[in-house]
Amino acid sequence: MRGTRETIVIALGGNAIVPSGHRGTIAEEFEITRRSMLGVARLVQHGYRVVLTHGNGPIVGNILLRNELAREVVPPMPLGICDADSAGEIGYMIQQCLFNMLHKLGMAREVVTVMTQVLVSRDDPAFRHPTKPIGPFYNAAEAQQRAEEEGWEIVEDAGRGYRRVVPSPIPLDVIEWRTVARLLEANIITIAVGGGGNPVIRLPGGWLEGVEAVIDKDRASVVLANRIGADRMVILTGVPVVYRSYGMPEQEPLHLLTATEAERLLAAGEFPPGSMGPKIEAALRFIFAGGKEVVITSVEQVDRAFRHDVGTHIVPDGRSG
Numbered sequence: 001m002r003g004t005r006e007t008i009v010i011a012l013g014g015n016a017i018v019p020s021g022h023r024g025t026i027a028e029e030f031e032i033t034r035r036s037m038l039g040v041a042r043l044v045q046h047g048y049r050v051v052l053t054h055g056n057g058p059i060v061g062n063i064l065l066r067n068e069l070a071r072e073v074v075p076p077m078p079l080g081i082c083d084a085d086s087a088g089e090i091g092y093m094i095q096q097c098l099f100n101m102l103h104k105l106g107m108a109r110e111v112v113t114v115m116t117q118v119l120v121s122r123d124d125p126a127f128r129h130p131t132k133p134i135g136p137f138y139n140a141a142e143a144q145q146r147a148e149e150e151g152w153e154i155v156e157d158a159g160r161g162y163r164r165v166v167p168s169p170i171p172l173d174v175i176e177w178r179t180v181a182r183l184l185e186a187n188i189i190t191i192a193v194g195g196g197g198n199p200v201i202r203l204p205g206g207w208l209e210g211v212e213a214v215i216d217k218d219r220a221s222v223v224l225a226n227r228i229g230a231d232r233m234v235i236l237t238g239v240p241v242v243y244r245s246y247g248m249p250e251q252e253p254l255h256l257l258t259a260t261e262a263e264r265l266l267a268a269g270e271f272p273p274g275s276m277g278p279k280i281e282a283a284l285r286f287i288f289a290g291g292k293e294v295v296i297t298s299v300e301q302v303d304r305a306f307r308h309d310v311g312t313h314i315v316p317d318g319r320s321g
Contacts (some may be wrong), residue, residue, distance in 0.1 A: 087194030
């Protein structure tokens with residue numbers, strides 16, 4: 001594979017930086033990020049041009065919690081600023097750890113982070129029906145106070161307390177996609193759409209304005225991948241392969257799926273909306289727009305992804321791998 005000029009977009013989940021059960025200290029985050037970047041560095045070594053995207057999972061939650069705890073001392077920042085903070089923090093860790101890993105492998109390569117704005121429609125139905133829980137839990141009295149003072153939508157969350165919910169609109173475009181494309185042409189590894197990107201709407205006259213919302217990272221990654229003409233995508237998750245009947249005694253690993261097969265299993269309810277469903281939907285959007293392949297696997301297995309040893313490979317109809 002050495003010498004290939006294929007472009008891969010690698011979508012890294014936020015939980016890959018702060019997995020469940022960890023405290024989320026900076027030392028832990030750096031150590032996990034260092035381990036996560038070995039496989040990515042191997043793909044660069046094989047000659048792929050790489051764009052990294054990432055979620056912001058627990059990290060933006062911690063920022064929102066700090067907002068809450070310090071609200072009487074420091075003015076709370078709006079969600080868009082918190083998203084940008086998390087994208088900067090995670091981008092910095094990935095950028096440094098990947099640079100160092102490449103250096104260790106004998107490759108002098110530049111890695112940059114692009115703060116990315118993602119265009120959404122002000123008419124997206126999600127703004128009328130916010131569903132994405134964010135931030136800390138509140139008791140009933142605190143929830144009512146926040147709703148009155150801030151104008152937030154707040155819902156009861158599975159018996160654990162009350163949380164703010166915000167819209168999750170469909171990403172339409174990545175404002176800085178041309179910048180990412182130019183960086184790729186210059187052979188610079190790029191980190192973009194951190195946390196799904198910062199959602200913005202376009203005002204009359206062409207101005208951009210941030211909105212209080214969150215964007216699904218995999219959906220935003222597909223928009224970017226299609227814009228820059230990426231050949232392949234890797235969606236990293238908590239399992240090395242996608243399963244049919246996941247968690248059941250009869251669960252079955254799915255190593256190779258055509259787009260039609262994946263679409264049929266999605267429609268049959270094999271991939272729940274709260275877990276694997278959005279990743280399969282994102283994969284299908286990429287394939288139907290002309291992508292060659294999507295691999296879904298764990299961060300530990302990414303360097304083996306294109307040897308077909310591991311992972312789930314979703315390919316256009318008519319391909320066998």
